[in-house]
Amino acid sequence: MSRFLSQEAARLAPYTPGEQPTDAQYLKLNTNESPFPPSPRVIKAVSRAELLKLNLYSDPTCSSLCQAVARRYGLQPENVLAANGSDExxxxxxxxxxxxxxxxxxxxxxxxxxxxxxALFGLDATIIPLREDFTLCVEDYMDFPGTIVLANPNAPTGMTVPREDIQRLLEANPDRVVIVDEAYVDFGGESCVPMIFRYDNLLVVQTMSKSRSLAGGRVGFAMGSPELIAALNRVKYSFNPYNVNRLSLVAGTAALEDETYFQTCCASICQSRTWAAGELKRLGFTVLPSRANFLFVRSPKISGEDLYRSLKENGILVRWFDSPRIRDFVRITVGDLEQMHTLIDQVEQLLDTL
Incomplete structure (x- = not known):
């Protein structure tokens, strides 16, 4: 560790991304990327003409992308903020x-x-355990006075919170912000976007990394009341006004305009998820009820760590978390049906050796 590191930086707890191998030897089912390329409209939009404009800054207002999001979700542009991925x-x-x-x-x-x-912002955090069956109960959050963050569907479980429960949370205390992280909502979750006009304390966060095949483009967005969006812009313009690059603005706008491709990809992934979940249950796995593009599973025959390592040795990457309560699970990204067949064949062969 550098001797120049500040005390504040030394206390950070950095996020650990999933493995990103640079070669093609692995079937990559560990970081919840789409198995499909971006929409043909995206590929066409990222043209030579756009590349030649890279000497110029991108639009700091992200106007074209914000307008496209607003059209897609029945909002106004002032209800939208675009960013360099939903993490931003x-x-x-x-x-x-x-x-x-x-x-x-x-x-x-x-x-x-x-x-x-x-940790980065030095905030006081209240960690509220999921129930034993990994469900999130909003009653456990009712008395908390500060900001609440809910991933819905949750990661890594893939499980959802009913929209009416989130509505009760919003109404219980209108003076606190509820952030609903909908990174995986397009795979069967129930979005809270329709509630934005009724609740000025609701912020919905989405990404194009999963359902719109733009993980490498880093395009995310927030939707909420104009006042919440203005607050986010206040932070943005204090940090990085040109936060979304030119090519990602073009790509994100084009992706939102190809609804047919989006729906087709989501339907295909949901079909693969249903098939893979059934096969894993047939092999004796516990499979949590996922509404995301991944499955969270546990086998009574092998630990999560051993399953992860054995699959990696045989060319398949899944995600294992060395964390309390979930060490016996692995998270498996849902790919196309051919990829899922490869996974199931390998898992079945592995279990047969035990």
């Missing part, structure tokens, strides 16, 4: 709505970036 949206939100005397609450088993950002 979350960072802006943590900085805007949390601080001295205003802590944040989230589940004990959820997206690991929440804890990383809590």
């Amino acid at each position: 949206v979350l960072a802006f939100a943590f900085r805007a709505f949390c601080g001295q005397g205003k802590g944040v609450a989230y589940a004990d088993i959820t997206y690991g970036f929440y804890a990383a950002q809590t």
Whole structure:
């Protein structure tokens, strides 16, 4: 560790991304990317003409992308903020709505970036355990006075919170912000976007990394009341006004305009998820009820760590978390049906050797 590192930086708890091998020897089912390429409209939009404009800064207002999001979700542009992935949206939100005397609450088993950002900004965090069956009960959050962050569907479990429960949370205390992280909502979750006009304390965060095949483009966005979006912009313009690059603005706008491709890809992934979940149950796995593009599973025959390592040795990457309560599980990204057949064949062969 550098002797120049500040005490504050030394206390950070950085997020650990999933493995990103640079060669093609692995079937990569560990980071919840789409198995499909971006929409043909995206590929066409990222043209030579756009590449030649890279000498110029991108639009700091992200106007074209914000307008496209607004059209897609029935909002106004002032209800939308675009960002360099949903992680940046979350960072802006943590900085805007949390601080001295205003802590944040989230589940004990959820997206690991929440804890990383809590440490980065020096926030007081209240960690609220999921129930024994990994469900999130909003009653456990009712009395918390600060900002609440819910991943819905949750990661890594894939399980959802009913929208009416989130509505009760919003109504219980209109003076606190509820951030609903909908990174995986397009695979069967129930979005809270329709509630934005009724609740000015609701911020919905989404990404194009999963359902719109733009993980490498780093495009995310927030939707909420104009006042919440203005607060996020206050942080953005204090940090990085040109936060979304030119090519990602073009790609994100084009992706939103190809609804048919989006729906087709999501339907295919949901079909693969149903098939893979059934096959894993046939092999004796516990499979949590996922509404995301991944499955969270546990076998009574092999530990999560051993399953992860054995699959990696045989060319398949899945995600294992060395964390309390979930060490026996692995998270498996849902790919196309051919990839899922490869996974199941390998898992079956592995179990037969035990």
